[in-house]
Amino acid sequence: MTTATLSTFERSLGRLDVESTRTSADELGETLASVTLDPVVGAPLPFENYSLPDWIRTDPTPAELEQAKTGVTAAEMAVADYGSVVIRATPDATEQVSLFPDVHVAVVRAADVVPGMPEAFERLAEWTAEGDSAIVATGPSATADMGALVKGAHGPKEVHVVVVE
Amino acid sequence: MSSTRDEKAARIRHFLATEGDAVAEGTRGFNAGRYESVARLDDYEELKDRARAIKEDAIERLPELVDQLRESVEANGGTLYVADDADDANRYIREVAERKDAETLVKSKSMTTEELEVNDALQSDGVDVVETDLGEWVIQLADEAPSHIVAPAIHKSREGIADLFEATFDTEEPLETAEELTAFAREKLGERIAEADVGMTGANFIAADSGTLLLVTSEGNARKSAVVPDTHVAVAGVEKIVPSVTDFQPFVELIGRSGTGQDITSYISLLTPPVDSPTVEFDDPDVPMTAGGTERDGSSVPSRTSDREFHLVLVDNGRMAMREDEQLKETLYCIRCSACANSCGNFQSVGGHAFGGETYSGGIATGWETGIEGLDVAAEFNDLCTGCSRCVNACPVKIDIPWINTVVRDRINRGEGGRLDFLVEGLTPDAEPGGLDLGKRFFGNFSTVAKLGSATAPVSNWLAGTRPARRLLAETVGVDPRRELPAFRRETFRAWFERRGGSEVPQARARREAVVYPDLYTNHVQVERGKAAVKTLEALGVHVVVPDVPSSGRAPLSQGMVSTAEGHAHEVYAALAEHIDADRDVVVVEPSDLAMFRREYEKFLAPKSFERLDMHSYEVMEYVYGLLHAGAESTLLSAPDERDADERDADDAGVAYHSHCQQRTLGLESYTVAVLEDLGYDVVTSETECCGMAGSFGYKREYYELSMDVGEPIREQFEAADAADRAVVASGTSCLEQLDALLSRPTQHPVELVAPR
Numbered sequence A: 001m002t003t004a005t006l007s008t009f010e011r012s013l014g015r016l017d018v019e020s021t022r023t024s025a026d027e028l029g030e031t032l033a034s035v036t037l038d039p040v041v042g043a044p045l046p047f048e049n050y051s052l053p054d055w056i057r058t059d060p061t062p063a064e065l066e067q068a069k070t071g072v073t074a075a076e077m078a079v080a081d082y083g084s085v086v087i088r089a090t091p092d093a094t095e096q097v098s099l100f101p102d103v104h105v106a107v108v109r110a111a112d113v114v115p116g117m118p119e120a121f122e123r124l125a126e127w128t129a130e131g132d133s134a135i136v137a138t139g140p141s142a143t144a145d146m147g148a149l150v151k152g153a154h155g156p157k158e159v160h161v162v163v164v165e
Numbered sequence B: 001m002s003s004t005r006d007e008k009a010a011r012i013r014h015f016l017a018t019e020g021d022a023v024a025e026g027t028r029g030f031n032a033g034r035y036e037s038v039a040r041l042d043d044y045e046e047l048k049d050r051a052r053a054i055k056e057d058a059i060e061r062l063p064e065l066v067d068q069l070r071e072s073v074e075a076n077g078g079t080l081y082v083a084d085d086a087d088d089a090n091r092y093i094r095e096v097a098e099r100k101d102a103e104t105l106v107k108s109k110s111m112t113t114e115e116l117e118v119n120d121a122l123q124s125d126g127v128d129v130v131e132t133d134l135g136e137w138v139i140q141l142a143d144e145a146p147s148h149i150v151a152p153a154i155h156k157s158r159e160g161i162a163d164l165f166e167a168t169f170d171t172e173e174p175l176e177t178a179e180e181l182t183a184f185a186r187e188k189l190g191e192r193i194a195e196a197d198v199g200m201t202g203a204n205f206i207a208a209d210s211g212t213l214l215l216v217t218s219e220g221n222a223r224k225s226a227v228v229p230d231t232h233v234a235v236a237g238v239e240k241i242v243p244s245v246t247d248f249q250p251f252v253e254l255i256g257r258s259g260t261g262q263d264i265t266s267y268i269s270l271l272t273p274p275v276d277s278p279t280v281e282f283d284d285p286d287v288p289m290t291a292g293g294t295e296r297d298g299s300s301v302p303s304r305t306s307d308r309e310f311h312l313v314l315v316d317n318g319r320m321a322m323r324e325d326e327q328l329k330e331t332l333y334c335i336r337c338s339a340c341a342n343s344c345g346n347f348q349s350v351g352g353h354a355f356g357g358e359t360y361s362g363g364i365a366t367g368w369e370t371g372i373e374g375l376d377v378a379a380e381f382n383d384l385c386t387g388c389s390r391c392v393n394a395c396p397v398k399i400d401i402p403w404i405n406t407v408v409r410d411r412i413n414r415g416e417g418g419r420l421d422f423l424v425e426g427l428t429p430d431a432e433p434g435g436l437d438l439g440k441r442f443f444g445n446f447s448t449v450a451k452l453g454s455a456t457a458p459v460s461n462w463l464a465g466t467r468p469a470r471r472l473l474a475e476t477v478g479v480d481p482r483r484e485l486p487a488f489r490r491e492t493f494r495a496w497f498e499r500r501g502g503s504e505v506p507q508a509r510a511r512r513e514a515v516v517y518p519d520l521y522t523n524h525v526q527v528e529r530g531k532a533a534v535k536t537l538e539a540l541g542v543h544v545v546v547p548d549v550p551s552s553g554r555a556p557l558s559q560g561m562v563s564t565a566e567g568h569a570h571e572v573y574a575a576l577a578e579h580i581d582a583d584r585d586v587v588v589v590e591p592s593d594l595a596m597f598r599r600e601y602e603k604f605l606a607p608k609s610f611e612r613l614d615m616h617s618y619e620v621m622e623y624v625y626g627l628l629h630a631g632a633e634s635t636l637l638s639a640p641d642e643r644d645a646d647e648r649d650a651d652d653a654g655v656a657y658h659s660h661c662q663q664r665t666l667g668l669e670s671y672t673v674a675v676l677e678d679l680g681y682d683v684v685t686s687e688t689e690c691c692g693m694a695g696s697f698g699y700k701r702e703y704y705e706l707s708m709d710v711g712e713p714i715r716e717q718f719e720a721a722d723a724a725d726r727a728v729v730a731s732g733t734s735c736l737e738q739l740d741a742l743l744s745r746p747t748q749h750p751v752e753l754v755a756p757r
Helices: A003-015 A030-035 A062-067 A094-099 A117-129 B003-018 B019-037 B044-060 B062-076 B086-099 B111-116 B117-124 B134-142 B156-170 B178-195 B221-227 B245-259 B318-323 B330-333 B345-350 B363-372 B377-380 B401-415 B439-443 B446-456 B459-465 B467-476 B493-499 B520-524 B526-538 B554-558 B562-581 B591-604 B606-617 B619-627 B661-665 B669-678 B701-719 B733-742 B748-754
Strands: A019-023 A040-042 A068-077 A077-078 A084-089 A103-109 A134-138 A156-165 B079-084 B104-107 B127-129 B198-200 B205-207 B212-217 B230-236 B267-271 B309-315 B513-517 B542-545 B585-588 B618-619 B654-658 B682-685 B727-731
Touching: A003 A019, A003 B727, A019 A030, A030 A103, A030 A156, A040 B267, A068 A084, A068 A094, A068 B079, A077 A103, A084 A094, A084 A117, A094 A103, A094 A134, A094 B221, A117 A134, A117 B245, A117 B267, B003 B019, B003 B345, B003 B701, B019 B245, B019 B345, B044 B062, B044 B330, B062 B079, B062 B205, B062 B309, B062 B585, B079 B086, B086 B111, B086 B156, B086 B198, B086 B230, B104 B178, B104 B221, B111 B117, B111 B230, B111 B309, B117 B127, B127 B134, B134 B156, B134 B178, B156 B178, B156 B748, B178 B221, B198 B221, B205 B245, B212 B221, B212 B245, B212 B654, B221 B606, B245 B267, B309 B363, B318 B330, B318 B363, B330 B363, B345 B701, B363 B377, B363 B401, B377 B401, B401 B562, B439 B446, B439 B554, B446 B459, B446 B520, B493 B520, B493 B526, B513 B526, B513 B562, B513 B619, B520 B526, B526 B542, B526 B619, B526 B748, B554 B562, B554 B591, B554 B733, B562 B585, B562 B591, B585 B619, B591 B618, B591 B654, B591 B661, B606 B618, B618 B619, B618 B748, B619 B669, B619 B748, B654 B669, B654 B701, B669 B682, B669 B748, B701 B733, B727 B733, B727 B748
Parallel strands: A019 A156, A040 A068, A068 A103, A103 A156, B079 B309, B104 B127, B104 B198, B198 B230, B230 B309, B513 B542, B513 B585, B585 B618, B654 B682, B654 B727
Antiparallel strands: A077 A084, A084 A134, A134 B267, B205 B212, B212 B267
């Protein structure tokens, strides 16, 4: 990942009206506190050197999932050209946590931002070859079926991307 | 015959009135979005080429890929079932539902399940089937069929949806805004997803190497349908398989842009089922999703494991036979993006309830419905493709959709049984079957009609204009009495050229030599534009010849008379070959004929012959542009300030230009604009895909009103304040005729505007 790729990613997010925040591993907890609305649920981050702060409940129940305003998950890859975050479907309910609450906060490592879809699909081919599933999510859930574009159909109304450098 | 025409006209009138406005707004928005979105791609053409190549390869190797996919799915722990037809698929799905004791099944949008009518099959077993895509849900509540393959409820207005919800749910608060309607639907459907026993999805693509499904969605309902219940049934046409996950990439970049004009949809799910995500047991709301066994307070509950079940149902239903059909095979490359519907003038006006069959709608639907349902279903709407070709460049897998429509039209013509008719028979030196629709035969043999018309003009024009003749034309061949007929000229373009003694530029002094192709309309009807073309080329130093060359075969081809058109192609090439050998360029005034030379003749001529004609033929303004850029003096042409003051204000250089649909598909609109601008004209171009006349289409009684409706946007544009005073020019004969009908000011071909006076 180059700084140009990261800037491209942020510009793409801007076009989608998706807010993004750069932070460091040390300041991740504070950053998340500033971009989440209570109640918050989360899925454990699969990153080596840091994890979600303790105040974010992971392993939620269905009831907690439904009541949560914000879901925090890792995005193990991001696509600069499109402003997409890639959410792996994991046994600890990453997909559900990213899908049900009104706000999805995606935590992306700067090193995981790839320039475009060709690079993304090279990596996705490796994941799926191992039986994994993933969602390339670009902006909030949306529909135009009710006569005008509406954000937040069955999924989140709002997405916030936190980039950890 | 006549009553069929009346029924068709009535049906079209109904959909124009009830659904046309909503469809027009939606599809034109998608279409405009497509242009903007693909323009943002640096490698658009390359992506289309790759997408096409992947599909060609996949369909070629389909049986082998099915075997590979079966291994992948089974290795992942799922099952794969190849269903021969709809009944077979439904039987399998019903058995799955029965084994699961399913009370509720939630579905995400899938046209293939519409094809199967699986909802009816499951509901007859007592399974409550709930569509969760908002558009599909609206359609389900209204008990209607989708009118568009991507946006199924595109024909419904927001007000119509609000009324439907109110009537169905007896809502307490009135729902008005799109936000309120969406929130209401989300809540209602959320409850249904929570209680669902089975989730059913489609699949846009399936990778044989890993068993991964790719789902293109925006709402999130497919994600919920696949992840909440423990059983997932995916239903897809067998043609959806591609070799590997990396093959998904060009499609992911193209499908949203091509369809709704989105660079990418919100969610591209790559599911390799059974997925690792835990099921969501809303019946046990306080048990953490992952562990099972313990509630938050520590008390114990029965342990549950996430034993997900996955079934992939691949539907044949005629597809493997389509694969063996050289002409229909291309249909299987279709990725159901809807670009061919959104870019189609007729579809924009009337929508998929008229322009569609049992399941599919829009241009490519002719291929699908022929292969899946049969010719009789395709015959009901096939004529709505006018061959304008605006969908050709829009298709992300480069399917020649007009050609499929032409081939199917030909098969329909041949399938109707041998009824000969004395009246038209004398006018029809074609190779077509006796039962061919009289209207098709009349328009398809327009060359004979035109020759007779000129030979007997002006008597033929007076006669054709009389009421008894118009009635006869209406009843026998279906010419709408509201249309003005083309007036045949007694002196044809060729006769004029002979009379003046050939070219005024001697060969010895000529910059180039060129054939001006005397197409049917230029020769018999629009003679002035032929003269203008000759004078323009001569002013730029070209020695012109106007030889006797047969008509291109466009007219018969548009009626599905393929073998007649093929005969024309060989005759035209034979007549032009010696001129090409003599290093003469072939200049064509009528864009639909040039498009024959450059596109359709590839199907008829030997590859080298096609290439030679293609390389040496030019649209007239394209040729003028080339001459000017090769150093010819533009001052010899008519610039705005030289205009005749009697015609309009001498200082008015404004031009409103409508190119021709097939000309634009060939990328030739810009030459006319460039030449006019170089000469000092101020040009606005029409934004519409097709004027609606489309050759003979708009003359036909059953399509007259549709044709005029398709022309409405161009009328609005050219009558708007910034265009109302501009001179109207158009490249195609039928466009000029349509503009004459739509507008109250005169029209002409651009070459008439620039020809020296």
